[in-house]
Amino acid sequence: MLEKLSAIGGQALEEIERSSSLESLDQIRVTLLGKKGSLSELLKGLSGLSPQERPVLGAAANEWKKKIELALEGRKTALEKVLLEQQLQREKLDISAPARIVHPGSLHVVTQTVRRMIQIFGRLGFDVTLGPEAETEYLNFEAVNIPADHPARDMQDTFFLGPGVVLRTHTSGVQMRSMLAQKSPVRILCPGAVYRCDHDATHSPMFHQLEGLWVDRNVRMSDLNGVLLFWARELFGADTQIRLRPSYFPFVEPGAEVDVSCFRCRVKRSEQCRICKGTGWLEILGAGMVHPRLFEMAGYSRSEGLSGFAFGLGVERIAMLLHEIPDLRLLFQGDMRFLGQF
C-alpha cells in the first residue's frame, strides 16, 4: 500500500510540476483529490486495513495529500503569474489615439470683464443693481442734470423708441432709480448694455458700461481717487498709476477723465506700443463727484451733508485692451472662432 501511495504521489508531483495551464492543473487535482480521484479511492481502502496499519498508512496518505495540495497551490500561483505577465505583454493601448473630449464652452469677454469688475469693486462694499435698457428720457437725461435744451445732449447720440422713451445711453438712469428707491448711503455698481447711434471699428450702437455710485455723508474726491487707484491696480497690476484730467459730464462736478498707465509699456516704454500708441496712458473712464442737482432730483435733503462720487467705464474698451482685440465689432458677431478664445 505504502509503495502504491508513494508511486501515485510521486507521479502526481511530477505531473504538477510539468503542467502548463490552469486547466491541466485543475485536471490533476480532480484525478487525484476529486471524489473519484486516485488518492481518494486509495484512502477509501483504508477501512479494510488492520488497526495497526491504518494509522501509519492514514498519516502517510494525509501527508501526501498535503504535499500535493501545496504543490498544486504553488504551481497555480506560478502559472497565474506567468499568465498575468503574458496578458500584460499582450494588452496595449495606443495612448496617442484622440481623446473623447466634451466641448469646451466659454463666457463672453464682456461677461468675464464685468465679473472681474464686480469682484474688485465688490470688495470695497459696492452692491450691484440692474435696470431697464429701454429708459425714460427723464431718467436718462433730465434727472441726471441734462435738460432737454442743454448742449450736453450732443455728447450722446440717442436712439428713441417713442415719445419720452430712449434706449439708455448710459446706465446713469439706474443710479437715479436706486436713489429714488432708497435713502443714503447708496453704494452700487450698475453694469449693463447701453446704446448710441454710432457704428465703426471703435463704436458700436450697443455696448456695455459699468457705472459706480457711492453716496454718503462727507464723501471726498480723494475717495474717488483712492477707489479708482485700487481698481486700476487690481485689474492692471500693482504698479499701475492713474491720472485724472479735468473734464465735464453734467451729472458730476468736478468731473474727470481718468487715464491708466499703459500696462504693456510699464516694463519698457515704447513709442510703437500698440496698446497706448506710445503715450504711456490709456483713456479708460469718466468720473467725478455727484452733482448736487442729482440729490435734489432724488429728493435727498441738502441738510444731510451728502456728497458722493460716480464713475463709468466702457466694458468693451477694457476687454479690448486686456485681450488686444483689434475691432469692437468682433464682440457682437457670435463667431465661435472669436468667442472660444477667451
Place this chain on the structure above:
Amino acid sequence: MRVSWNWLSEWVDLSGFKNPNELADLLIRRGLEVEQVERLDRGLEKVVTARILSRSPHPQADRLSVCSVDCGSSDPLQIVCGAQNMKGGDVVALAQVGAHLPNDAKIGESKIRGVVSHGMLCSEAELKLKEESEGILILPSETPVGLPLAAVLGKDDLIFHLKVTANRGDCLSHLGIAREVAAALGLTLKKAQPSPLCEGECPIAIHLEAGELSPQFYGVWIEGVSVGPSPAELVRKLEVLGLRSINNVVDLSNWVMMELGHPVHAYDGNQILGKTVSVRKGREGEVLPLLDHKTIQLSGHELVVADGERVIGLAGVMGGGNSEVQATTKNLFLECAEFHPSWVRQSSGRYQRKTDASHRFERGIDPTDLGRVVSCFAQEVVRLAGGRIVGLKSVRAPSRSQFQRPAIRFGLHDVHDFLGFPRDQSPLLLSELEAIWKRLDCQVLKQGDHWEVRPPSYRWDLNLMEDLAEEIARTVGYDLIPATIPTLSSSPVSAISSIPQLILQDRAKDSLVRQGFHESLNYAFTSLGSLESLGLTSTVRLMNPLSEEYEWMVPSLLPGLIRNALTNWNHHFGSESLPIRLFELRPVFAAGASGAVASSQTETGVQEAWKLAIVMSGPRFAGGLRGDFAPVEFADLKGVVEALLRDLGTRGVRFLPFSASRTGGNPLFHPGKSAEVLAGNTVAGHFGLLHPARARDLKTRDDLWLVELDWTQLLKLSRGAFQVPSYKAWPEFPGMERDFALVVKEEISVDKICQVALKAGRPLIKGAKVFDIYRGAQVAEGMTSIAVRVIFYDETRSLQESEAEAASIKLLEAWKQEIGAELRG
C-alpha cells in the same frame, strides 16, 4: 475749436513755454482737451527766401538753368533748376540741403548732369501751397531774403485743435483761452479789451419783443463802406482756423467771434425795411430765406430778427439772405445781441443748422461786454472797408443793467473737505484758494467762517461750491488730490440689490459653459425682414435707426443665435459637421398696451423680458473617433435643459409635447420634435428642432436644435438655488431590481410607464427608468417595445424575493389597466 499760437500771443505772453506741447499739456491739465497740435510749417522748416543773382544755361542740358542765389547768410549758392519762369533779381523759395518738403521730397546736395546743386527752388505744388502750379514760386520782389518761407507766408504758426466741453462757452475765443492761460500762469492779458463807442445817432430803431429771451441788443450804423476782399493777413488768420474768406465785412464778423467769443452779424443797412429791427418770436407761416440760399418756414417756436416788414435773421443761428452784405452794400447795420441759449438750440436743431454762432449762444456769451464787442467790430470795419460810424444804439432789459453773477457762499474749509485735502495745510493753504479764484476774475470775500465768491460774468458754469472746488482742483492739479478709501458707514446691502438675480445668471451661464456652450452677444435690434422670415414680428421700433438692418427691437434671442449659427457655418469648411454650441441671456422687448410711450418719469411702456436661448448642432463630442462625432439629438438637447434646471435648482417645470400645448407652440420649432416648457400653467419656453420650413429657407447645413426659456419664470421657480441642502442618508439595506420588456401603443409617452410604476408600486418601488425603446419589425405595427428597470427597496430591512415578485405582479396589472401595456412575448 481751433486756436492759433500767434493769435493767442497777441493776448498773452507765451514766451514761457519751451515748446507748444507745454501749452497743450497746460490746457489739458485745465480740462481743455487738445486733440491735435498742428504745425503749419511742417515741411517748410529748411525752406528760406532767396534772391536769384544770376541765371545761366546749364552746359549739358538745354532745359536746365544754373542759378546763383543769395539766401542772406553765406556766399551765394549754386542751384540747378528746371523751371523757366524765373529771372535774375526774383525772390524765390529755396529748399536748402536737408529739407524734407511737404510733398515728401528730401533735398540733398546733388549733381545734376555734372553740375552741383546746393538745394532746390520750389514750386507751389512742391510746397503743397496749391494742388498744381507751373514754374517755381516767385515772391513779391520786396520780400526780404533769408527769412523762413513759413514766416513770409504766415505759416510760422501752430494750430491747437481743442475740444471745449459744453460747460465752457467762455473758452470759444482767443480771449477766452488767453484768460485761462493767464490765470494758470498768473499773467495779465497783454491787450486791453476794446473800449466802447458812445451811444449816438442810429437811424434804426431797436425793439426787444421777446423779453428775457433776448435781453439786450447793440447796433451800430455805418455809412459809405466799400465791401471787397479782405487783406491777405485777415484771410490767412481765418483760413488757418478753418474759416473761408467771404468779404472784408463778413470776415471781420468771424474775426470778432474768434477774437472775443461773441457771434456778431452785419446787415446790409439799406435792406432793413421800415428802419426798425426787432427781436421777436417767429410767426407760423412766415418764411425766411437764409444766407445759405435755402428758405425755411417758421413755426412760431423760434426767435427771429425782423425789420419793419419781414424776418431778416434766425436769431443766434444764421442771418437772412434778404439782408446779406454784398459787394454793392454801402451802409451797414452791425448787430451784437444776446439770445436765450435753449431757444437758439431749439432753432438750430429744428432747422438743422449747427453754426459757429448757435454753438456759442447755446453755451452762453458774456452778457456784460456787448457794447465793447460791437464797437470793436465797427472800428475794424471802418479800418478795412472805410465808411463812417454814424452811431451806436443799445436796448437792454432791466436784468442786463448792472449785470452780475450771484455770489456763492460756503464754509471756509468746505473745499478742502470736499476734495479731501487737509484743512489749510500744504499743499493747499486758504490764501492759495483766494489767490486762485481771484486770478480767475472772481470777487472773493472772506467773512468769518465763510467765503463769498462772485464768479465773473462770462463763467455761467460757476454756480456752486462744487464748481469753485473744481476750479481749485484743476488749478493745483488733479494729481495733487490725495488717494483715500471711503469708509463703509453701514451694511453694504442695497435696498434694491440685484445680487440674487446675478447669482442665478452666473449659475445658468456657468452651467452652459460647463456643458460646452459659448456665450454670444447680439444687438438688441434687427431688421423686420429677418424676423418675418422666421415667422416672428416686433412691436418696438426705433424712431431713428442707424439703418433698416437695426430697426426693430428683438422679440426673441433666437433670430440672433440662428444668424450666429449661419455665420459660423459660412466660414466652416471640410467634411466634418461643425459643432455649434451658443447661448445668450438678455432681455427681449415688446410694447405694452399703449405702445412705447413714457407714461410717467419711470414708466416706458416697453416690456423687457429676460430670455435664455441656446442653439446646438453638430457632433456630440469635440474630440474622439468616428463614433463620437454622431450628431446631437433631442436627447442631448433635453439633457442640456435638464442639467441647466438642476444647476439652477429649478423645481416645478414640466415638458409638454407641442401636440398637447394649449398655446399651439412656436413658429420656430418643429411641432413633432419639440417640447413646451410649462411653469405651472404658464408657458416658460420651448426646446426642440428648428422648424423644417425655416431650416429650408435658411439653408442650414445640419439639424439645428433650439431652446428659448423665459428667464423671469425660471427665476421664480429657482428658489432652490438659495436653499442650503441638508444631509440625507442613503438606504442601509440593499434593494432589488427587475427588468421588464413591455409592448405599448406608440402614442403612450414613455415617461407614463415610469409614472404608473412609481404610483402603483408604492411603497416598495423607489425608482423606474426606461432604458430601451424599440419600434420596428420585431413588434406589431403601431406598437412600441419598451424596456424598463424597476428598483425595489425598503429603508428598514432587506427585501425577500417573494415581496419583489408580488409587487411586480401588481405592477404588471397596473400597467395593463392604465396604459394597456403587455409583457413582450
